[in-house]
Amino acid sequence: MDFLRYADASAGLVNTEIGDVDDLVGHLVGRDWLHEQVTDRDCMLLRKFQRELRPVFEASEADDVRAVVDLLNELMVRHPITPRIADHDGHDLHLHVASKSTSVAELLVGESLLGLATLICDLGPTRLGVCSADRCTDVYVDTSPNQSRRYCSDRCSSRANVAAYRARQKQQLTDESATENTA
Numbered sequence: 274m275d276f277l278r279y280a281d282a283s284a285g286l287v288n289t290e291i292g293d294v295d296d297l298v299g300h301l302v303g304r305d306w307l308h309e310q311v312t313d314r315d316c317m318l319l320r321k322f323q324r325e326l327r328p329v330f331e332a333s334e335a336d337d338v339r340a341v342v343d344l345l346n347e348l349m350v351r352h353p354i355t356p357r358i359a360d361h362d363g364h365d366l367h368l369h370v371a372s373k374s375t376s377v378a379e380l381l382v383g384e385s386l387l388g389l390a391t392l393i394c395d396l397g398p399t400r401l402g403v404c405s406a407d408r409c410t411d412v413y414v415d416t417s418p419n420q421s422r423r424y425c426s427d428r429c430s431s432r433a434n435v436a437a438y439r440a441r442q443k444q445q446l447t448d449e450s451a452t453e454n455t456a
């Protein structure tokens with residue numbers, strides 16, 4: 274298993290609006306074989322899981338290591354994971370989360386938890402975050418080498434940069450007019 278990819282996908286899962294089956298199918302890009310298995314029950318279970326998983330990202334954002342570990346451990350008790358070693362199609366041995374009888378919700382929950390648990394053990398528990406952009410609550414996984422990520426997406430990052438630039442310009446104009454007034 275590529276745990277970074279699974280961890281990243283868990284952020285994508287939290288950020289996805291899962292209103293109905295079509296929304297969930299839209300989230301499963303490149304995993305066409307899962308599309309026809311998606312049910313309303315999967316959507317309902319995943320909406321519940323989104324509410325359970327967000328606090329993990331918030332705790333990591335707040336550098337609350339104890340809470341990140343405790344929350345993830347609790348979630349793994351509530352949603353037991355069955356990893357399997359897979360050796361299909363000439364790939365190297367890797368971990369899959371489940372067997373054919375697993376529902377789409379169980380699969381995505383298992384992948385999220387195994388991905389995040391492996392990520393925090395390998396890269397550290399403060400690698401998850403909530404976007405710093407105004408009016409954005411999306412979460413992200415920070416895999417940058419110097420752990421410098423602050424935004425969920427390039428779009429939010431450039432929006433925030435533009436806003437900061439405008440604020441500096443405005444400040445500069447205010448400063449200049451203040452100088453003129455005192456001169």
Ligand SMILES: [Zn+2]
Nearest residue numbers: 359361367369
């Ligand atoms: Zn595989």
Ligand SMILES: [Zn+2]
Nearest residue numbers: 404409425429
């Ligand atoms: Zn954002």
